[in-house]
Amino acid sequence: MASRGGGRGRGRGQLTFNVEAVGIGKGDALPPPTLQPSPLFPPLEFRPVPLPSGEEGEYVLALKQELRGAMRQLPYFIRPAVPKRDVERYSDKYQMSGPIDNAIDWNPDWRRLPRELKIRVRKLQKERITILLPKRPPKTTEDKEETIQKLEKEEEVTSEEDEEKEEEEEKEEEEEEEYDEEEHEEETDYIMSYFDNGEDFGGDSDDNMDEAIY
Amino acid sequence: MTQAEIKLCSLLLQEHFGEIVEKIGVHLIRTGSQPLRVIAHDTGTSLDQVKKALCVLVQHNLVSYQVHKRGVVEYEAQCSRVLRMLRYPRYIYTTKTLYSDTGELIVEELLLNGKLTMSAVVKKVADRLTETMEDGKTMDYAEVSNTFVRLADTHFVQRCPSVPTTENSDPGPPPPAPTLVINEKDMYLVPKLSLIGKGKRRRSSDEDAAGEPKAKRPKYTTDNKEANLDRFHQHFRDQAIVSAVANRMDQTSSEIVRTMLRMSEITTSSSAPFTQPLSSNEIFRSLPVGYNISKQVLDQYLTLLADDPLEFVGKSGDSGGGMYVINLHKALASLATATLESVVQERFGSRCARIFRLVLQKKHIEQKQVEDFAMIPAKEAKDMLYKMLSENFMSLQEIPKTPDHAPSRTFYLYTVNILSAARMLLHRCYKSIANLIERRQFETKENKRLLEKSQRVEAIIASMQATGAEEAQLQEIEEMITAPERQQLETLKRNVNKLDASEIQVDETIFLLESYIECTMKRQ
Numbered sequence: 001m002a003s004r005g006g007g008r009g010r011g012r013g014q015l016t017f018n019v020e021a022v023g024i025g026k027g028d029a030l031p032p033p034t035l036q037p038s039p040l041f042p043p044l045e046f047r048p049v050p051l052p053s054g055e056e057g058e059y060v061l062a063l064k065q066e067l068r069g070a071m072r073q074l075p076y077f078i079r080p081a082v083p084k085r086d087v088e089r090y091s092d093k094y095q096m097s098g099p100i101d102n103a104i105d106w107n108p109d110w111r112r113l114p115r116e117l118k119i120r121v122r123k124l125q126k127e128r129i130t131i132l133l134p135k136r137p138p139k140t141t142e143d144k145e146e147t148i149q150k151l152e153k154e155e156e157v158t159s160e161e162d163e164e165k166e167e168e169e170e171k172e173e174e175e176e177e178e179y180d181e182e183e184h185e186e187e188t189d190y191i192m193s194y195f196d197n198g199e200d201f202g203g204d205s206d207d208n209m210d211e212a213i214y
Numbered sequence: 215m216t217q218a219e220i221k222l223c224s225l226l227l228q229e230h231f232g233e234i235v236e237k238i239g240v241h242l243i244r245t246g247s248q249p250l251r252v253i254a255h256d257t258g259t260s261l262d263q264v265k266k267a268l269c270v271l272v273q274h275n276l277v278s279y280q281v282h283k284r285g286v287v288e289y290e291a292q293c294s295r296v297l298r299m300l301r302y303p304r305y306i307y308t309t310k311t312l313y314s315d316t317g318e319l320i321v322e323e324l325l326l327n328g329k330l331t332m333s334a335v336v337k338k339v340a341d342r343l344t345e346t347m348e349d350g351k352t353m354d355y356a357e358v359s360n361t362f363v364r365l366a367d368t369h370f371v372q373r374c375p376s377v378p379t380t381e382n383s384d385p386g387p388p389p390p391a392p393t394l395v396i397n398e399k400d401m402y403l404v405p406k407l408s409l410i411g412k413g414k415r416r417r418s419s420d421e422d423a424a425g426e427p428k429a430k431r432p433k434y435t436t437d438n439k440e441a442n443l444d445r446f447h448q449h450f451r452d453q454a455i456v457s458a459v460a461n462r463m464d465q466t467s468s469e470i471v472r473t474m475l476r477m478s479e480i481t482t483s484s485s486a487p488f489t490q491p492l493s494s495n496e497i498f499r500s501l502p503v504g505y506n507i508s509k510q511v512l513d514q515y516l517t518l519l520a521d522d523p524l525e526f527v528g529k530s531g532d533s534g535g536g537m538y539v540i541n542l543h544k545a546l547a548s549l550a551t552a553t554l555e556s557v558v559q560e561r562f563g564s565r566c567a568r569i570f571r572l573v574l575q576k577k578h579i580e581q582k583q584v585e586d587f588a589m590i591p592a593k594e595a596k597d598m599l600y601k602m603l604s605e606n607f608m609s610l611q612e613i614p615k616t617p618d619h620a621p622s623r624t625f626y627l628y629t630v631n632i633l634s635a636a637r638m639l640l641h642r643c644y645k646s647i648a649n650l651i652e653r654r655q656f657e658t659k660e661n662k663r664l665l666e667k668s669q670r671v672e673a674i675i676a677s678m679q680a681t682g683a684e685e686a687q688l689q690e691i692e693e694m695i696t697a698p699e700r701q702q703l704e705t706l707k708r709n710v711n712k713l714d715a716s717e718i719q720v721d722e723t724i725f726l727l728e729s730y731i732e733c734t735m736k737r738q
Contacts, residue, residue: 049560051715056307061715064303067326071230074326076270078232078263104266108273109438112376114287116250117265117272 075105215243215293218644223296225651230299231270234259238267242277242291249286274328275440298443300647300721305446309370316361319343321370321441329374329438332362369480372442448484451729452476455545458552459519459526466507467515471527473500474540485736487543493534509535524548543733550636550730553723557639558607565590566598570607570630578611578627599628606638633734640727647720654713661706668703671695 051057071077103122110118215223223243228236241257242248248256254264268289271277276296279289302325310318319339324330330338336358343353365371452475460468477500478489498512507515516538519527526545531537551574559567569588573579576587585595602608613625658665671694678688695703 046560046563051712051719057715057718060303060307060718061711063306064714064718067302067306067322068229070326076231076235076273076327078234078266078270080233104269108269112374112438113269113272114279114281116287117269119262119265119269 216641216644218641218648219293219297220244222644222648222651223293225648225655226296226299227276229651229655231267234263235267235270238264239271239276239291239296242289243293243296247280247288247290249288253289297644297724300717301446301725303718304450304721305441305443308446308449309365313361313365316343316358317365320358320362320365324371324439324441329440331438332359335439336362366439369442369445371439372445374438374440376437444484447725447729448479450725451542451546452479454549454726455526455540455542458545458549462522462524463518466505467519469502469505470497470512470515471519471540473497473502474527474538476500478540482542485733487733487737488528488539488541491530491537491539494536494538495534497538498535543737546726546730546733547632549726551632553726554607554630554632554635554639558602561605562598562601565594566602569595569598570602573608573628574630574632578629580625580627584628603628607635609634633731636727636731640724640731643720643724643727647717647724650713650717650720654710657706657709657713661702664699664702665706667699668695 103120105122107121220240220243224236224240227239231239237257237259238253241253245256250261250264250268253268254261257264259267268277271291272279272289275292277289277291279287281287305325306318306322309321313320316339319342320335323335323338336355340353340355340358343358347353362371452472455475456468456472459471474489474492474497477492477496482489494509494513494516497516498509501507501512513536516527516529516536520529520538524544525541526548528539528541529536530539555567555570555574558570565588569584569590572584572588576583579587581596581599584590584599585592588595590598599608603610608628608630611627611629612619613627614620615623615625671691675688675691678691
């Protein structure tokens with residue numbers, strides 16, 4: 001304890017070991033103390049050796065870049081879903097964002113994976129860039145189907161498997177509805193999901209007969 | 215796992231599989247083995263996204279799972295396997311040199327998809343080859359299958375562990391996760407695949423070919439194959455040894471060593487310290503056809519190799535004209551030491567390298583003696599020693615003269631601990647590759663707008679050429695990219711190529727150092 005402060009005050013540059021053994025002679029100038037972190041890109045004393053060039057090097061390089069590009073196109077590359085912004089923008093259509101639903105595009109061997117990892121495999125979607133007119137009549141029926149399904153879901157006491165099935169079906173419906181919404185948005189200014197065709201109105205109040213129907 | 219390794223894994227996963235997989239993968243590497251719900255909770259991602267990511271990771275052998283008691287399945291990431299992704303181009307190129315384009319595509323498909331069944335691989339490769347061939351010609355499935363079988367015979371492709379088939383059907387509920395087993399003997403079996411047909415039009419050719427009974431329909435195989443990375447590493451190691459011998463001695467001795475290694479490819483396991491003893495007569499018989507050296511000359515070469523101080527080849531007996539082994543561990547140690555020496559030389563200069571080699575040779579040496587032996591003035595020698603000491607290439611060993619360890623009465627000896635220096639260098643390599651990848655991504659992001667523009671212009675030109683446009687129109691479109699922009703693109707391309715080539719180069723160093731560290735740890 002007593003020597004701790006003493007060592008600092010007694011002689012400047014006193015170290016715990018014999019300085020001569022390491023090679024610093026008496027009276028030699030010590031290098032200046034470092035007062036700042038070392039520079040980010042210190043100047044190199046020796047230039048690095050050139051990279052291997054030649055047929056093999058170039059082939060492997062091209063292969064590497066090709067692999068990188070190829071892996072981005074495979075179904076294993078999962079793009080995160082772009083979060084829904086406050087306003088739908090025109091550029092959203094052209095952005096490559098991931099699908100929002102929970103399915104994978106490739107078919108793994110489910111026997112080799114734990115059961116808990118099983119996810120729906122998305123079937124190959126046919127091209128959805130169809131003309132608007134033929135889509136209109138089926139759309140209303142799809143709407144009706146979906147609302148009926150929603151009602152059914154509310155009323156039934158379902159087991160897990162049934163729920164899963166319905167979720168899948170609903171998601172498929174949702175998918176189709178999403179695409180339809182996009183196509184319809186081109187011609188109307190109104191957001192389709194706000195559209196209420198009045199079918200829910202009568203159904204909801206069927207449960208409670210006490211209230212008067214206006 | 216060190217921070218540098220985790221950072222590198224994160225960059226690799228993000229580049230190849232996207233951000234969601236990267237988040238899950240890095241979390242697993244950091245925290246070890248975890249069940250599904252804990253992963254979802256800790257990373258804050260939805261359960262479905264976690265399931266998606268885990269499916270991808272397990273498919274590519276980056277994550278393994280284990281069933282614990284009470285049916286809980288825990289997932290564990292293999293950090294070293296993620297780092298192998300850097301080496302994919304090298305694996306594919308090696309297969310190309312050994313088995314030409316067909317083999318190259320087979321290994322490429324296996325690496326890109328993790329694991330595949332044999333029939334799926336054969337079909338994909340044949341389709342790809344058919345696309346590149348001239349019109350009218352198609353790739354025969356049988357040829358691709360043959361190459362596949364050859365790859366399996368030399369152990370470059372192996373079977374994945376599969377679900378064991380139980381004889382009696384278990385009436386109880388199926389286990390939450392299969393326990394995959396693989397029999398050592400079955401690792402390289404290939405199913406008898408009778409795929410008939412060529413190229414894309416396989417199905418139609420089955421029906422077209424009259425007289426073929428329906429029973430000959432191609433059987434689809436169900437067991438998965440994957441690329442055997444250990445075998446590739448063995449091959450790389452052999453290549454490194456052969457080229458080292460060629461550099462040190464001459465071409466003929468390297469051919470002899472190559473023959474010896476080839477003969478012990480399958481008989482020696484990859485982690486053995488030395489190969490099986492080979493008699494000089496066997497070696498003489500197995501030399502490649504072009505080399506007609508006499509038995510005496512061969513014996514002389516073998517004696518020379520065995521007497522060499524590097525000790526790549528050792529003599530283990532006298533029967534059969536002399537029994538010789540290749541000391542794999544010693545060879546790897548020499549290669550790692552040579553790597554260290556060359557790093558010191560390139561970083562600090564040739565005088566430093568001389569001091570480094572001196573300390574390596576003398577094992578422990580005092581500072582005064584360094585100046586005398588290396589014949590370098592004292593001041594410079596001191597400076598260089600401290601520089602290397604501060605960069606952890608060397609270490610100090612204290613030998614006290616008195617029991618109280620007084621500094622004035624202690625010997626300080628400089629020594630090089632190859633294992634720890636190799637580890638330090640390996641860590642630096644990981645950091646440098648991470649820096650290279652980040653810089654490349656930064657460069658690409660900076661010029662993203664310009665890259666997209668050039669891609670669009672190329673697409674326009676391609677479509678116009680397809681519809682037959684005139685020269686003047688094409689010229690006009692090409693001028694959409696101005697001259698300074700073109701120069702910028704050229705610079706970008708050059709930089710990205712340089713960064714990529716550096717990554718490949720650093721990966722070679724990583725391979726040598728990792729092999730050395732692995733074999734030394736096994737020995738202990």
